[in-house]
Structure formats: C-alpha cells, structure tokens
Amino acid sequence: MSSSLKPLVLHAHTTGPNPIKIAIALEKLGLPYSVKLWEFGDDSENGLKGSKFLAINENGRVPALEDPNTGVVSWESGAIMNYIRRKYDTNNQLGPQGKSEQDIVDFEKWEYFLLTTLGPMTGQTNWYRHYNETKNEDALNRYVAQTHRCYQVLEGQLKKTDGDSILPGGYTAVDAHYEPWVRQHAYAELSLDDYPLVSKWLKKYGETAEVKAAYKKIQDAAS
Ligand SMILES: N[C@@H](CCC(=O)N[C@@H](CS)C(=O)NCC(=O)O)C(=O)O
Numbered sequence: 429m430s431s432s433l434k435p436l437v438l439h440a441h442t443t444g445p446n447p448i449k450i451a452i453a454l455e456k457l458g459l460p461y462s463v464k465l466w467e468f469g470d471d472s473e474n475g476l477k478g479s480k481f482l483a484i485n486e487n488g489r490v491p492a493l494e495d496p497n498t499g500v501v502s503w504e505s506g507a508i509m510n511y512i513r514r515k516y517d518t519n520n521q522l523g524p525q526g527k528s529e530q531d532i533v534d535f536e537k538w539e540y541f542l543l544t545t546l547g548p549m550t551g552q553t554n555w556y557r558h559y560n561e562t563k564n565e566d567a568l569n570r571y572v573a574q575t576h577r578c579y580q581v582l583e584g585q586l587k588k589t590d591g592d593s594i595l596p597g598g599y600t601a602v603d604a605h606y607e608p609w610v611r612q613h614a615y616a617e618l619s620l621d622d623y624p625l626v627s628k629w630l631k632k633y634g635e636t637a638e639v640k641a642a643y644k645k646i647q648d649a650a651s
Pocket of ligand 1: 441443444445446447468469476488489490491503504505506543
C-alpha cells in the first residue's frame with residue numbers, strides 16, 4: 429500500500445480483543461497506522477467513557493479508527509472492517525474469496541456469527557468468571573454453555589478446510605474477527621480439547637505475520 433498515506437489512528441485498549449481484529453486487517457493490507465491506547469473508566473482525558481474519547485465514539489468502546497486520509501471516523505469492529513475493505517482492500521486480501529452470492533452470504537454470516545454470538549457469549553463468560561461483583565453460577569454456566577456451543581458450530585465449519593481457514597479459499601477478514609475472541613478461551617477458562625480443528629486453526633493463524641505484528645503493535649504502544 430502506498431507510503432504516501434498518512435497513518436491511520438487505531439484507538440485500542442491493552443487487553444481488549446476487539447481492536448486486535450482491526451490491527452490484523454491493517455497489518456494484512458500493509459497500511460500505516462498508529463495505536464492510541466485508552467483506559468477503562470471515565471477519566472476525561474484517558475478514559476473510554478471520558479469526554480475526549482466520547483467525542484470519537486459516543487458508545488465509549490474500542491476499537492475506533494480515524495483515517496486522516498479521508499476524514500472518516502468509524503467504530504464498531506464490523507463497520508471498521510467494512511470501511512477498511514471498501515477503501516483499501518483493492519486486491520481483495522480480506523474479502524470473500526469467491527464471487528457468487530453464496531460466497532458473499534457465507535462470508536457475512538460467519539462475520540455476523542462472531543459479532544453477535546461468539547464474541548458476546550465469550551465476553552459474558554469472562555464477565556461472570558472474573559468481574560461480576562457477586563457470584564452468579566447460573567449466569568456463568570449459561571454463558572459457558574453458549575460459548576462451547578459456538579466452538580462446536582465453528583468446529584463444524586472448519587471441517588470444510590481441515591482447520592486451515594474459516595472459509596474455504598484462505599484467510600479473510602472473518603479469520604481476523606475470530607482470532608482474538610477464540611484466543612480468549614484461556615482467559616475464559618474454557619478448554620478447546622473437544623475442538624481439535626478450532627485449536628489447529630488458532631495455532632496456525634496465530635503464527636501468521638499479520639497476527640503476530642498486530643499483537644506486537646498493541647504491546648509496543650503499551651510500553
Ligand atoms: N461491538 C463492539 C464491542 C466493542 C467492545 O466491547 N470493546 C471493549 C474492548 S474489547 C471495550 O471497549 N470495553 C470497554 C467498556 O466496556 O467500557 C465492537 O465489535 O467493536
């Protein structure tokens with residue numbers, strides 16, 4: 429991608445999985461970008477719920493992306509990913525690998541399944557496992573079961589490629605969406621032992637240059 433581009437600004441948090449997806453996509457496309465880290469809480473200067481960040485994303489969550497080349501500000505990882513793909517993925521390195529309507533629908537359904545189901549169920553497992561002020565075993569069990577159900581569904585899909593990529597034809601933005609959330613299985617204290625293809629996919633995709641570089645970029649911003 430052209431070096432004449434001004435660096436995009438990825439707003440992130442050191443531990444949150446959602447910004448990583450966007451960093452993976454930016455790395456894959458070779459786009460210049462910087463990372464601006466925010467804290468949880470409502471500190472007016474540094475907090476995600478503080479006035480400075482709310483002026484960028486009124487929902488007070490990361491990721492958000494500012495593109496000085498176009499003036500576009502986006503938030504919600506799905507919307508950001510779509511923006512990056514429309515604007516910069518001229519060689520289709522992230523989009524559906526086939527052109528049929530079914531290929532496009534398959535891409536979108538797996539993207540939405542992560543955004544609406546696997547991600548939120550994992551997030552709720554984390555919440556009831558680590559953060560809820562009172563112990564709530566019913567809620568925890570519900571979200572653990574739902575997250576396992578999502579892993580089972582993903583395992584079925586990965587049979588199509590023997591665990592190589594979520595959609596046949598190679599890695600796409602769909603893999604970028606899933607990687608940080610499936611990686612969260614360890615923090616959520618959920619075993620992947622029953623999902624060998626999910627484990628295989630996570631390990632192999634985690635070793636790609638774009639995924640390694642994305643994590644490093646966010647770590648480097650924190651140090
Ligand atoms: N649906 C949003 C979720 C964003 C989200 O929940 N981000 C987390 C970090 S991974 C966050 O900002 N949490 C801060 C908070 O809840 O205050 C997306 O996909 O971008």
